[in-house]
Amino acid sequence: MLEIKDLHASINGKEILKGINLTVKPGEVHAIMGPNGSGKSTLSSVLVGNPTFEVTKGSATFYGKDLLALPPEQRSHEGLFLSFQYPVEIPGVSITNFMRTAVNEHRKYKNEAPLTASEFLKFMREKRKVVELDNKLANRSVNEGFSGGEKKRNEIFQMAMLEPRLSILDETDSGLDIDALRIVAEGVNKLKTPETSYIVITHYQRLLDYIKPDVIHVLYKGRIVKTAGPELALKLEEKGYDWIKEELGE
Amino acid sequence: MAAHQQYIDLFEQAESQLCKHSVATLNAPRREAIEALDKQGFGTTEEYKYTKLETLFAPDYGLNLNRLHIPVNPYEIFHCEVPNMSTLLYFVVNDLFYKEEQRKAHLPEGVVICGLCEAAETYPGLVEKYYGKLALVDKDPVNALNTAYAQDGLFIYVPRGVKVEKTLQLVNISRADVDLMSHRRMLIVLEEGAQLRMLACDHALDEKNFLTTQVTEVFIGENATFDFNELEETHTQNHRIANLYVEQEANSQVQLNEMTLHNGLTRNRTSVILKGEGAEVSMLGMAIADQKQQIDNHTFIDHAAPRCRSNELYKYVIDEESIGAFAGKVLVRKDSQHTDSQQTNKNLSLARQARMYTQPQLEIYADDVKCGHGASVGQLDETALFYLRTRGIPEREARLMLMFAFVGDVIKHIHLDALRDRIYHLVEKRFRGELRNCVGCSICK
Numbered sequence: 001m002l003e004i005k006d007l008h009a010s011i012n013g014k015e016i017l018k019g020i021n022l023t024v025k026p027g028e029v030h031a032i033m034g035p036n037g038s039g040k041s042t043l044s045s046v047l048v049g050n051p052t053f054e055v056t057k058g059s060a061t062f063y064g065k066d067l068l069a070l071p072p073e074q075r076s077h078e079g080l081f082l083s084f085q086y087p088v089e090i091p092g093v094s095i096t097n098f099m100r101t102a103v104n105e106h107r108k109y110k111n112e113a114p115l116t117a118s119e120f121l122k123f124m125r126e127k128r129k130v131v132e133l134d135n136k137l138a139n140r141s142v143n144e145g146f147s148g149g150e151k152k153r154n155e156i157f158q159m160a161m162l163e164p165r166l167s168i169l170d171e172t173d174s175g176l177d178i179d180a181l182r183i184v185a186e187g188v189n190k191l192k193t194p195e196t197s198y199i200v201i202t203h204y205q206r207l208l209d210y211i212k213p214d215v216i217h218v219l220y221k222g223r224i225v226k227t228a229g230p231e232l233a234l235k236l237e238e239k240g241y242d243w244i245k246e247e248l249g250e
Numbered sequence: 251m252a253a254h255q256q257y258i259d260l261f262e263q264a265e266s267q268l269c270k271h272s273v274a275t276l277n278a279p280r281r282e283a284i285e286a287l288d289k290q291g292f293g294t295t296e297e298y299k300y301t302k303l304e305t306l307f308a309p310d311y312g313l314n315l316n317r318l319h320i321p322v323n324p325y326e327i328f329h330c331e332v333p334n335m336s337t338l339l340y341f342v343v344n345d346l347f348y349k350e351e352q353r354k355a356h357l358p359e360g361v362v363i364c365g366l367c368e369a370a371e372t373y374p375g376l377v378e379k380y381y382g383k384l385a386l387v388d389k390d391p392v393n394a395l396n397t398a399y400a401q402d403g404l405f406i407y408v409p410r411g412v413k414v415e416k417t418l419q420l421v422n423i424s425r426a427d428v429d430l431m432s433h434r435r436m437l438i439v440l441e442e443g444a445q446l447r448m449l450a451c452d453h454a455l456d457e458k459n460f461l462t463t464q465v466t467e468v469f470i471g472e473n474a475t476f477d478f479n480e481l482e483e484t485h486t487q488n489h490r491i492a493n494l495y496v497e498q499e500a501n502s503q504v505q506l507n508e509m510t511l512h513n514g515l516t517r518n519r520t521s522v523i524l525k526g527e528g529a530e531v532s533m534l535g536m537a538i539a540d541q542k543q544q545i546d547n548h549t550f551i552d553h554a555a556p557r558c559r560s561n562e563l564y565k566y567v568i569d570e571e572s573i574g575a576f577a578g579k580v581l582v583r584k585d586s587q588h589t590d591s592q593q594t595n596k597n598l599s600l601a602r603q604a605r606m607y608t609q610p611q612l613e614i615y616a617d618d619v620k621c622g623h624g625a626s627v628g629q630l631d632e633t634a635l636f637y638l639r640t641r642g643i644p645e646r647e648a649r650l651m652l653m654f655a656f657v658g659d660v661i662k663h664i665h666l667d668a669l670r671d672r673i674y675h676l677v678e679k680r681f682r683g684e685l686r687n688c689v690g691c692s693i694c695k
Contacts, residue, residue: 048640076642088637092655101651102641109642141655158641 001026001197002067002166007058009046016042018222019058024166029198031208031233034219035241040201041085043219044168048082049075062166076102077109079165083155083172085201090142095154098142099124099161106162127160131187148175156187163191168199173207185210205237218244253308254292254391258284261398264315271317272401275370275378276435279387283397286387290394300575300607301517301546303391306489311431311461314344317401320425324348332449335668337419338363340404344424344432344462347404356416360409363418366435369405377405380437384467384495390519392491396433396465403435406446410471413445417666424454424462424488434464438478442471442499449669454484464492472499472526477665479507480518483676483685486541488514493521500526500555505665507534509673510545511680517546524551524558524586535564536660536673538680539572539604546575553586553616562593565660567653567681568604579611580623586616593623598630598656650681 007020016039024030032040046053047060049072060067062078070078090098103123104114115123128138131153143151152172159167169188173181188198188211200211208230216233218226218241226232226244261268261284269277292303324341325348338356340363341348347365362369370377387394408414422434440446454460470476482490490513498504508518522531537545551560566574576595597606610623630652638648657677664670679685 050636071645072636072639073642073644073648076640082640084637088631088634090631090634090637090652090655092658093638093651098638098641098643098651101647102638102643105642105644105647162641 002060002062004060005058007043007046007060008056009042009053010056011042011053015056016053016222017046020219020222020224022217022224024197024199026165026197027194028215029200029211029213031200031202031213031216032219033202033216033233033236038219039222040219041170044082044170044199044201047075047168048072048080073105074109076162076164077106081159081162081164081167083152083159083167083169085170085174087143087151087155089144089146091144093142095138095140095142096124099158102158103161124161127157130160130190131156132183133157149177149180152176152184153180153187156184160187160191165195166197166199168201170201171203172200173202173204181207182210205233208233220244220248252291252293253304254287254290254395257307257395257398258288260313267315268399268401271315273367273370275381276366276400276402279382280398283387283394287391287394287398289388290391292391297390297548298517300573301491301515301544303491306461306491306515307395309429309459311459312426312428313399313431314346315401317346319346320344322425324421324423332419332668332672334671335417335419335666337417337449338414339419339421342404342420342422342434344426344430345400345402345434347402358412358414360412361414362405362407364405366403366405366437367401369407369437373407376407376439377437380439380467380469382467384469384497384521384523385465385493390493392463392493393465396435396463396493400433400435400465403437406436406438408440408444408446408474410441411443414447417669418446418448420448420450422450422452424452424456424458424460424484426456426458426460429459431461432463434462436464436466438466438468438476440468440470440474440476443473444471445475447477447666449479449481449666451481452484452488452490454488457485457487459487459489460484461489462491464490466492466494468494468496470496470498470502470504472501474499474502475504476502477505477507479509479664479666479669481509481511481673482513482516483511484513486514486543490516490518492517493519496520496522496531498522498524498526498529498531501528502526503530505532505534505663507664508547509535510537510539511676512685513539513543513545515544517548519548519550521550522552522560523554524560525554527555528557529555530559531561532663533560533562533564534660534663535562535576536657536677537564537566537568537574538657538677539566539574540569542571544573544575547577549576549578551580551591553580553582553589553591556586557588558586559590560592562595563660563663564595565657566595566597566606567600567657568597568606569600571601571603573605573607575607576625577609577611578623579613580621582612582614582616582619582621584615587618589616589619589621591619591621595625596656597627598653599627600630600653650678653681654678
């Protein structure tokens with residue numbers, strides 16, 4: 001479904017991604033780990049079309065389409081989703097209005113009629129349950145005054161609403177307490193189907209206890225330097241990244 | 251020749267004509283007013299820094315000194331109803347008040363809504379007591395001009411303890427076959443404990459140049475409640491200079507809301523004296539401008555008694571080559587302890603050529619007060635825009651959502667539910683570019 005080849009990207013002339021190769025197939029869960037500043041968030045930003053990054057080389061195709069040629073909204077319509085590491089606060093835009101517009105734009109893209117107000121509210125009610133998102137929260141402005149945990153829960157709620165084919169979870173576990181982590185992770189698992197895939201960016205093994213990855217990649221200095229099975233996460237948790245740096249001859 | 255001179259000259263020629271079609275109460279201050287205009291002129295002062303009166307008043311406009319009624323029945327041609335809002339509906343065409351007799355029946359006992367001349371003759375003393383007492387002719391050239399030339403106007407009186415349940419809707423229509431200048435006048439008196447909610451909307455029917463001055467004087471008695479929403483929805487050749495003066499007695503509650511949705515050039519002055527202890531005023535302003543539109547709001551709040559509250563929130567969205575200006579002065583007098591005052595002016599600038607001028611001004615002479623102010627000019631939040639787009643919302647829609655949220659912050663404070671919904675609807679149309687003219691009338695469709 002997703003095929004990234006030799007992807008290079010930079011910000012303000014500074015190259016951050018220096019040749020990423022990654023293939024994700026339907027139903028797979030990939031974890032990306034790596035020390036701070038290695039380019040993990042840049043990779044997710046570039047994939048969803050953040051205009052502050054410039055792709056200088058390489059390609060990314062999503063179900064055969066040239067992902068990099070699409071504006072952010074179309075990437076979303078095609079089924080790509082990013083759970084932001086730092087979700088944005090948008091005063092004055094209610095979650096309900098936001099999601100109703102988003103869902104109906106997705107439907108428009110698929111040539112489906114927009115949901116009526118009552119259909120939408122019913123749909124939203126179902127999805128809210130998945131992440132135990134309080135109705136009071138849903139009536140508030142997007143992320144405004146939300147706690148860290150509430151923001152992350154809101155991200156997964158949006159994921160539930162938009163039913164993406166590939167979701168990138170960018171440090172969705174950061175800033176979460178144990179209970180919030182469990183709710184978020186269980187939400188993700190409930191939404192998982194044999195066709196949906198995930199790229200989970202994390203620093204910690206604990207999220208991977210809930211969301212079982214098929215493959216672990218280590219991103220370092222803008223390149224994927226190691227790819228292995230789930231046991232790699234445990235080893236990293238125990239030993240850190242120094243041994244990888246040594247392997248690289250640093 | 252300075253622009254004001256032609257109005258002095260015209261006055262000398264037309265004084266008898268002006269007076270003949272008016273009444274003694276309105277005629278009495280004319281001479282003094284024209285002398286005050288002569289003295290002040292239209293020269294640039296700090297007050298009129300961004301609205302150049304000299305340029306504005308220079309062109310030749312027609313004046314309807316003989317009070318010829320324009321052959322329209324606004325009740326038949328004009329539909330500016332707010333859905334789900336039951337209103338007492340009145341029309342002013344240019345500066346002529348149109349009245350429909352049967353509507354009087356709906357008014358509570360003692361409430362008067364009629365032409366200013368009629369009121370002066372029917373209720374001697376009442377109009378005289380208030381007319382021209384707040385809009386001083388020597389303080390502002392537009393007050394002077396208006397007072398010299400206004401021949402009639404609208405009078406609203408709500409006696410002690412009477413609550414008017416229905417919203418009073420006043421529709422001002424500019425209608426002419428030639429370029430026209432009108433001088434509108436309003437006098438609103440709410441006695442102790444009275445209540446009135448009001449919506450006044452401005453429309454321009456013909457594609458002519460209109461220059462309208464409007465002077466409104468409002469007297470709010472103790473414990474009275476007054477809501478005054480003004481909505482301008484005219485065209486780019488419409489020029490409006492409106493001065494609103496409000497005097498509040500103790501524990502009265504007032505909400506003033508100036509919304510400029512579509513216009514040519516608008517200058518609103520809103521002046522409030524919190525005269526009695528515990529009086530409260532909430533001032534809202536929403537201004538949306540593009541093309542070469544210009545919106546200039548001047549506000550002044552005089553905290554003249556202790557324990558009064560004022561809250562001011564003005565928001566502008568300026569695009570293309572439009573100009574926005576906001577100057578807000580708050581004066582807290584020496585004995586006005588425990589004043590609580592907040593002023594906020596936030597502006598969204600969507601184009602490089604658009605200009606915004608903002609000038610908060612606080613003068614505080616009391617030492618135990620809570621006063622704050624803030625002003626900002628910014629662009630749409632790019633990170634928020636991107637966030638919305640990653641959820642599948644196209645850029646244009648995402649922009650609209652953010653713009654809508656920005657002014658929604660003002661609209662949400664409007665007390666009247668139905669009006670609030672209507673404004674949301676109109677603002678959305680405006681942002682989508684579907685509101686280039688008024689939406690209500692059958693004439694311009």
